[in-house]
Amino acid sequence: MKVYSGIDEAGLGPILGPYCATSISFKSNISLKEEMEIAQKKIFYVDDSKKVYQGKYGLQRLEKNVLAFYSLYTNNIPKNSLEFTPSLNSSWYKEFPVKLPICNNPNEILESRDRIATFFHQKDVKIIDIKRTAISAQSFNQLIDIWDNKSIVCQKILDPLLRNAFIYSGNIVIDKQGGRKFYKEYLDDTLQINVKIKSEEDCCSNYYVDNTQISFSAKADSTYFEVALASMFSKYMREIAMISFNSYWKTKLPNIKETAGYYTDGMRFIKELANNNLIPNNIDSIIRKK
Secondary structure: OEEEEEEEEEOOOOOOOOEEEEEEEEEEOOOHHHHHHHHEOOOEOOOOHHHHHOOOOHHHHHHHHHHHHHHHHHOOOOOEHHHHOOOOOOHHHHOOOOEOOOOOOHHHHHHHHHHHHHHHHHHOEEEEEEEEEEEOHHHHHHHHHHHOOHHHHHHHHHHHHHHHHHHOOEEEEEEOOOOOOOOHHHHHHHHOOOOEEEEEOOOEEEEEEOOEEEEEEOOHHHHOHHHHHHHHHHHHHHHHHHHHHHHHHHHHOOOOOOOOOOHHHHHHHHHHHHHOOOOOOOHHHOOOOO
């Protein structure tokens, strides 16, 4: 059986809230991409997390699919955000955990899980690993202080996920960010092995070593099932973290409008806190450096 691994992140653009990333690995005897397209929107809805999340019922749709796959892998539904995202350590996340699921009936999630399980069994597909990480603004800023480069910091956060996926060999696809197209030196350093270059182009850079192919592909979250699902897990981690974040600050300032953390609205939120003398002494604990 061949292994397909996808890695993607969420939360690179905002100035408030965590940076989240996920690696998911499947084992399959068939072409994962082709078979998953057949089941798309019939048995599950897996796509670029921005597409899944859009609209009035976006969070409900995102949550139902993420927790169905999570339950398929772990055989349970997480009780709260601390169980789903244990790596976050800021007070607003620990003191205000979000009860899960947020907007779905647990029985409906389990029914969805069972439908996916039946389909996977028929197609001989199995989830073999899901790894997640979420980095608070303070931890992200500490890495910025060390490396002084946002792209390098993101790579350092993704490194453990890549090394873990590499254990399984097979195909590893990482959603490509920005215009970079040369990754050999990075892969050699991260994996401590001499990878071979297959191709390096603007849209996709491909490398291989033994039985493993590693690809950095633009818009991979729209074209690879495993990357799309990783993007959805990362997006869901971030969304539930922002619910905790907003809940915490509403106890300090009940009338403050909630924020998604992106620059313009994030600065509005920070200004409101400042106007009410609520900014933490350590500003790096709340605002991510750009």
